[in-house]
Each structure stands twice: as structure tokens, then as C-alpha cells.
Amino acid sequence: MPEGDTIYRTARALQKAIGGKVVTGFDTGLAKLARVNDDAPLVGRVVEKVESRGKWCLIFFSSDLILVTHMLMSGSWHLYRAGEKWWMGRDRMRVVIRTAEWEAVGFNIPVAEFHTAGSLERSSQVPKLGPDILSDEFTVEGGVARLAAFGRENPEAEIAVVLLNQRVLAGLGNVYKSEVAFAAGVNPFRAMRTITPREMEVMVEVSQRYMKANVVDGAGDGIVTYSGNRRTTHSSNREERLWVYGRQGQECRRCGATVMMRKQGVQARSTYWCPECQPWVGMGETAAPVGRAMVVRRGKIGC
Numbered sequence: 594m595p596e597g598d599t600i601y602r603t604a605r606a607l608q609k610a611i612g613g614k615v616v617t618g619f620d621t622g623l624a625k626l627a628r629v630n631d632d633a634p635l636v637g638r639v640v641e642k643v644e645s646r647g648k649w650c651l652i653f654f655s656s657d658l659i660l661v662t663h664m665l666m667s668g669s670w671h672l673y674r675a676g677e678k679w680w681m682g683r684d685r686m687r688v689v690i691r692t693a694e695w696e697a698v699g700f701n702i703p704v705a706e707f708h709t710a711g712s713l714e715r716s717s718q719v720p721k722l723g724p725d726i727l728s729d730e731f732t733v734e735g736g737v738a739r740l741a742a743f744g745r746e747n748p749e750a751e752i753a754v755v756l757l758n759q760r761v762l763a764g765l766g767n768v769y770k771s772e773v774a775f776a777a778g779v780n781p782f783r784a785m786r787t788i789t790p791r792e793m794e795v796m797v798e799v800s801q802r803y804m805k806a807n808v809v810d811g812a813g814d815g816i817v818t819y820s821g822n823r824r825t826t827h828s829s830n831r832e833e834r835l836w837v838y839g840r841q842g843q844e845c846r847r848c849g850a851t852v853m854m855r856k857q858g859v860q861a862r863s864t865y866w867c868p869e870c871q872p873w874v875g876m877g878e879t880a881a882p883v884g885r886a887m888v889v890r891r892g893k894i895g896c
């Protein structure tokens with residue numbers, strides 16, 4: 594699914610291609626958007642800017658109109674030169690924004706709505722996003738403060754579920770959630786009340802570093818899709834890009850223990866962790882240690 598960095602890249606590619614350009618055509622398969630376009634046509638407006646806020650992509654048009662899209666699991670924005678063949682069928686097209694040179698096509702976008710600056714401000718979803726990890730204003734201190742505040746109000750919330758909560762910090766997706774917890778040596782099932790300020794600091798710092806490292810330039814031309822090239826380990830080997838995500842049953846790259854996976858949270862998202870590098874810390878609680886009992890050691894101890 595698209596993670597924050599994917600949406601960020603998408604927004605940046607859209608900004609490069611259609612930012613500052615006049616809209617010459619607009620099509621949509623979504624009735625709600627079509628109605629707004631009938632009343633207040635997009636053609637003739639200028640695309641003022643495109644920005645990402647966590648997993649939301651916002652396209653600002655002149656005269657106070659904002660197209661807000663969320664990709665959820667299925668959606669994507671593609672860029673095509675005028676007249677170029679689309680990589681997906683017309684039936685999956687939800688929105689097309691045309692300029693003299695480009696067609697920005699939103700496929701399978703499940704959430705798309707028009708806003709004014711005022712309605713966006715009042716929207717129950719978009720403005721409530723936490724600070725965007727990839728924004729220039731984001732600071733580690735600010736991120737830690739958000740985590741700590743949420744932890745005080747939700748002491749039993751599990752850290753990896755909180756890392757995914759876009760209202761706390763915007764941008765982390767399911768892959769980075771596991772990678773960040775691993776990098777900080779934090780068991781992803783620990784309750785917020787057991788997480789130390791130092792651990793929060795490491796997780797926020799690592800979140801920012803990983804996400805920035807995975808935002809690469811050069812997506813301005815041609816098709817924009819999820820590249821699958823996320824990496825956190827510094828290894829140039831494609832197979833060794835991630836520490837724990839997707840590696841259930843394989844050896845931990847650090848200690849050789851067996852990487853575990855379990856579904857977590859109400860959304861049952863897959864969480865990967867190393868039970869040795871991310872030991873359970875229950876602070877005297879009776880909660881069952883997660884995974885510890887099932888550790889299978891395989892050589893390479895303490896590498």
C-alpha cells in the first residue's frame with residue numbers, strides 16, 4: 594500500500610509536472626466531484642501547488658478549490674505526456690487533470706473530495722493529521738512531544754499501532770512501523786506507558802531518517818507508482834533492504850534469532866520483529882511476553 598513517502602513522491606512529481614500550469618481539461622468518474630466541476634469548472638484554473646500530508650495528496654487550484662485524495666490500499670496517481678497510452682484501463686480512472694503537456698490520472702482512488710480552504714480547515718480528517726514526518730518543519734522534539742502526549746492519554750496503546758496512527762505522526766506506513774521499532778530495539782507490542790523518552794526520541798529520529806532516505810528525486814517523468822525500493826539497512830543488495838519487514842522465519846540480520854510476525858491492532862496489520870533485539874519490557878505487568886517463548890536460535894549469536 595502507498596506509504597507516506599510514496600504519497601510524498603507522488604505529490605512532488607505532480608507538482609513538477611502540473612504545478613503552476615493552467616488546467617486545460619478535467620474528467621472524473623466520481624459524481625460528487627463532477628457536480629462541483631459543473632458548478633465551478635476546473636478548466637482555466639491554475640494548479641497552485643501539490644502537497645502531501647501523511648497519506649493524503651492535496652492539489653490546490655486557483656480561486657480556492659482543493660482536490661483532496663487518499664489512496665488507501667488501491668489508488669495511485671500516474672503522469673502521462675499528452676496522448677500517451679495509459680497503463681491502466683479507463684474503467685479504473687477516477688480523476689484526470691490535463692494541462693498543455695501532461696495528464697495526471699488518478700486510478701482507483703477511493704477517497705476524493707473537493708474542499709475550499711475553509712472546509713479543509715473544518716474537515717474532520719485532513720487537518721487532524723499529526724505533523725508530517727517529511728515536512729521541512731518537522732522536528733524530532735516535536736515528534737517526541739506528540740508521541741508522549743498520545744501515550745499519556747492512551748497508556749495501554751501498543752507502540753507499533755501508535756506509529757501507524759496518522760493523527761499522531763503523519764507518514765509512517767506498515768513497513769516502516771516494523772523497521773523503526775526494530776532500529777530502536779523496541780518490542781512493537783509494548784504499551785505506551787513502558788516506552789521511555791529516549792526510545793521515543795530514537796524512533797522519531799529513525800522515522801525521519803528512513804523516510805528521507807527513501808524519498809528520491811527523478812520521479813518527475815513518466816509513470817509514478819510505488820517502486821518497492823524502500824530500504825533501511827544500507828545494504829545495496831536488493832534482498833537485504835529491510836531489517837525485519839517481510840522476513841518472518843528468517844534470521845535476524847543483527848543477532849541471528851528468528852524474525853517473528855503477528856497481526857496487530859484492530860486492523861490486524863502484520864508486525865515483524867526480532868524477539869532478541871526487541872525484548873519484551875512489561876514493567877512488572879502480567880501481559881504475556883510476546884514471542885519470547887518461541888525464540889529459535891540459529892547460530893550467529895551476538896554478531
Ligand SMILES: [Zn+2]
Nearest residue numbers: 845848867870
Ligand atoms: Zn535480532
